[in-house]
Amino acid sequence: MDIVSVSPFLALLLAAPFFLFFFFSIGGKRRPSLSRGDGPRLPPSPPGLPLLGHLPLLGPLPHRKLWAMAKVHGPVMLLRLGRVPTVVVSSAAAAQEVMKTRDLAFASRPRVRMAERLVYGRDMAFAPYGEHWRQARRVSVLHLLSQRRVQAFRDGREQEAAAMVGRVRGAGAVVNVTALLISYTNGVISRAAFGDDGRYGPRDGERLTSLFADFEALLGTVTMGDFVPWLAWVDTLMGLDARATRTAVEMDAFLERVIADHLQRRRGGHREGGEDHRDFVDVLLDVNEAEEEDGRVLFDDVSIKAILLDMFAAATDTTYTTLVWAMAELINHPHEMRRVQDEIRTAVGDGDHVKEDHLNELRYLRCVMKETFRLRTPLPLLLPRETMEDTEVLGYHVPARSRVVVNAWAIARDPATWERAEEFVPERFADDNLTADYLLGQQDFRFVPFGAGRRGCPAVGFAVPTMELALATLLYRFEWELPPGPGVGTPKQMEMDELNGLSVRLKPTLLLVAKPWSPNN
Template sequence: MLHIISTLTFYFTMPIIIVAFTIISIFIVFKWYSSTSNPKKNRPPSPLKLPIIGNLHQLGSNPHRSLQTITKKHGPLVLIQLGNVPALVASSAETACEILKTHDLIFASRPKLSITNTLTYGSKSIAFSPYGEYWRQVRSLAVLQLLSNKRVQSFRQVREQETQVMIDTIAKSCGSVIDLSELISSFTNNVICRVALGRTCGEPEFIDLLIRFTYLAGCFSIGDYIPWLSWVDRLSGLVARTKQAAQEFDEFLEGVLEEHISKKKMVDGDQNGSDKRQDLVDILLDLQTEKTTNFILHRDVIKAAIMDVFAAGTDTTSTAIEWAISELIRHPRVMKTLQREVREIANGKPMITEDDLEKMTYLQAVLKEAMRLHAPLPLLISRESTKDVKVMGYDISAGTQVFVNAWAIGRDPSRWVEPEKFHPERFLNNPIDYKGLNFEFIPFGVGRRGCPAIQFATPVYELAIANLVYKYDFALPEEVNGEELDMTEITGLTLRRKSPLLVVATPHFG
């Protein structure tokens, strides 16, 4: 009898469940489509999207390439849907100019993303904080106190010394295969550590932490775009890994601050003390005690500022150098031309110094061409519109995320002859630069949210590349032709080589 009752209950309730499920599904789809399409608005072209996820499935492992494919089909300004979030994609100099110059103020904010929010003390870093008074204060502090011309020049000796360390390390290889990627990464890490902290940080634990930090900062969190699926981030371990990295980095920075505070007390008590060797933490602690403005430098603000230096300075710098050397190895003619220039200017000196760099026009062209093809931040850092606005005649709603595809713009055939070809000569006698005036070439971004550290990063790039090609000739192991070098990319916070750059370095005598 019970069996009969349960069977009848099943057959009577199943249609109800099916009908209810169908109604709920139709309601969800209807709400989703009605929220993403408004016939009264003139929206940019959009690719077909799926319910719930929108165009998330089209991003792939290399979003800069996937978005380039979409914009090639639909136009240089495209509106896609990432779960619940509309996102505008700009892939031409004209659309970039509209967003980064014409409407720069409206697009000056950042979306609040869960991973970077956790890693940067509630988005207190310069790079990820939303637009507003706080951001204006911390950026002003960085530009005037940490990245001024005078301050950048004060660290010249650090850059030259660490370049010499890298060159000497290669010399010890005695013609064996070396991991140039690892050496370049160590070089940039040492420069940043000495500038920021006053010492190197070569401990394996710190290197591992920095790698995890930069990887996580570039990770995609599905909960940011489909909130009711945020459990996926917890289940995958992404949330736990992020919290763990944030905690470890905080402990490291707390130790750094205590070390500097103790040192400062000792120096203040010493009548012969000197501030000539101040690092960035010293400068920030001095500003904290001076209280010359209404802006209070809380402890988390100082830690977020130092974290910015590591996140923005190490990975992007080493990546840019690595891609440039990779392209030089693949193009022996360009390598020989550059070596001829640096060796003539150096004229037998033991090492190229920063005084020599301004004379090296071909070196500057090589670096620009490498960054045109391999923008360190291919989609820059996403922005968010704060108001409704018209862009290129299209209606863009407040709260829309914005991706400027600097990688695709650097390869736009309407702006560049043979855009896929590595040809540094295109930048000789050419006023195009990466300082924000030429929208066809924006590896550092443009406008209010453009990178404030260009003048700090540039001499690091140039000094490293100039001395590497000055002192050594490079070849691939086992006499593999340079043109066969694997150039596969891997995307995280930055656009990196997937495989390490393994080379044989032969000292140049001449």
């Protein structure tokens, strides 16, 4: 396991003797915090520890621990993570208040040290609510993630899917499906962000692949300094600060080179691919120039780099994570795999490969994808919010500047609203009139893998065809099974252990046997 993903817990173990000494030396006196007294009714709060509050209780898989705590203390809890008061909501009704009824009050983001260091404090995903965030989201939604722009990258997605098939055929007896899907998603976003010529992005070589992997791992790291500022030295001791600095410097140099190359080509009168095939860098440079000419807010190079990193982090980590979970679930559910393969092969007919034109016909494939999002929500706690004013959730008072966490994973497994909530049952979405719509959170808050409201993920329209095309391609072209276990003649069940990071992913590497299939078989 990567030390970055567990460093806060190692740090707690290392510092435990110091905590005990400090606690007893001050007679167990707590720092004043949210008072219950005779004031507004605060959410229930489980017993915590001195100084660190509930932080050490969360363990390596916080979404599961918070779910267990919510079963005892209710769907709205008040925790103290170090010095940070944190409200955790774990029901659809509470999520609806946070992301719809009182969306504006909950629309900001807390300060996250790693995000500030890695994405300049100028991005869209982690930025606090305000003018910069509104401008960044406007630019992203109108210019990068519009339906027209998504369609413009269709050829690139289909080419990356074809390349993925070639890698499977050349992989030998056992295919590393995890690595395969990482390569595919990196290729898709590299084409969209930097251009089709392959000069940029993780396809450049091993160093850039490693750089982007470090970036994503660090971005998913929660530091001690975020919750206990006087223990920020622990992050330095664990090497996090040095690693973050090194990664930020290398990433900045890479993005500077990308922007400089685009500017040089533009000065020479060449813009990649014409109006409908511009990459993200060219689009953002166009926005910058247009707004400068109109005297509006200037979208400068730092903002461009921050948005590019947002797009890369969002489009790679959660996309390949979801695809790996989908393949693993189908391996463990062969009846469902056969059903979705039959649907795909019927739709494609005698064609050589799956095209995006086929996707609208694949209703059961979408049921599989939605059930994967429900059962294996890639961002189980979404991204934390911060209240901008005093507000409330389900009648409980939530003070301004409180951190708020929506446990989308727990909501999606609530047995009060989902039958067989712990099982993989794609058929549950078969009669859903909104099967083609993954943003059910706008109407049905039992299912919020992309969040909702002002802070909902704006990139769903880009991510969905990327995922559907990859899964359909792999299931159309190959029959899949687990390799035989040691000394056993039949395949075993896939272990579904989780590993926390920027997203919650399948812990074991997904290694499968692929047998080619064609319509002439």
